[in-house]
Amino acid sequence: MQFKHPEVLYFLSLLVLPILVHLFQLRRFKTQYFTNVRFLKELVVQTRKSSTLKKYLLLATRLLLLTFLILAFAQPFWEAKEAKNAKNELYIILDNSFSMQAKGKKGELLKRAVQDILAEAPESANFSLLTNTESFWNTDIKSIQRELQNLSYSATPFEPERLIAQVRAHRSTFRKDIVVISDGVGTRAEALGVLNNDEKGYYIPVQAEKTQNIAIDSVYLD
Structure with missing residues (x-):
């Protein structure tokens, strides 16, 4: 594969931005006190696993979209045999x-x-x-x-x-x-x-x- 504008590939370095956002989330969590959380323990564990999976899927989607966008501007092509x-x-x-x-x-x-x-x-x-x-x-x-x-x-x-x-x-x-x-x-x-x-x-x-x-x-x- 060759690229008509290979200089655009330097923008692939921007892929580090979604990773940094994922690692250093600025979201703050509130602590809520309950008198008895014995019945909520199983529900909380399942919610955390689901939330983590969604975050990884969201990160992968962002990386793929940004990669494909940069590759589109680089205009890849395969050289014909002729x-x-x-x-x-x-x-x-x-x-x-x-x-x-x-x-x-x-x-x-x-x-x-x-x-x-x-x-x-x-x-x-x-x-x-x-x-x-x-x-x-x-x-x-x-x-x-x-x-x-x-x-x-x-x-x-x-x-x-x-x-x-x-x-x-x-x-x-x-x-x-x-x-x-x-x-x-x-x-x-x-x-x-x-x-x-x-x-x-x-x-x-x-x-x-x-x-x-x-x-x-x-x-x-x-």
């Missing part, structure tokens, strides 16, 4: 190898991934984006919109370890959120599990509808 990661730096690793030319349900995998980034990335958010051949550091979506739309395919194999090493070499005092977007072709599963304690990884797989491929084994002239 807010905890709001200061993290975002790094997007986008696979633009030849395998991303394959077509999914909504077109070519790379072009669809670019459209998703353009649609989902907040305009005011800063992030870094790395591909097999390009690097855009500390930028925003408007600044690299044209470059992303014209992003070409690369013959360089997708190596997330190399790109994560580049991200790690980019020194920062904040935690790093690393988002990897790839079809996973030629990528080892353990390559995405090499993150440090100050790094959090998210893998977004993109999948082609048809996985059949045609390759030329050899070419010769006769």
Whole structure:
């Protein structure tokens, strides 16, 4: 729990006032003499116990009311999980190898991934984006919109370890959120599990509808 105005909590020291009032009651008792109090003894004991219980309940009520009043002015709140990661730096690793030319349900995998980034990335958010051949550091979506739309395919194999090493070499005092977007072709599963304690990884797989491929084994002239 956190408080918007923690300085108000200093007023909790006022809780000592109801306790002092309880301990040093200024009420004076009158002494009443009776000729014979033998029949009133049991009634007097019960009245004192009831009075003491009422005093303690009244004290507890006063303390709770004063505490809740002070806490209300301090405005307590619980920080959301999203807010905890709001200061993290975002790094997007986008696979633009030849395998991303394959077509999914909504077109070519790379072009669809670019459209998703353009649609989902907040305009005011800063992030870094790395591909097999390009690097855009500390930028925003408007600044690299044209470059992303014209992003070409690369013959360089997708190596997330190399790109994560580049991200790690980019020194920062904040935690790093690393988002990897790839079809996973030629990528080892353990390559995405090499993150440090100050790094959090998210893998977004993109999948082609048809996985059949045609390759030329050899070419010769006769």
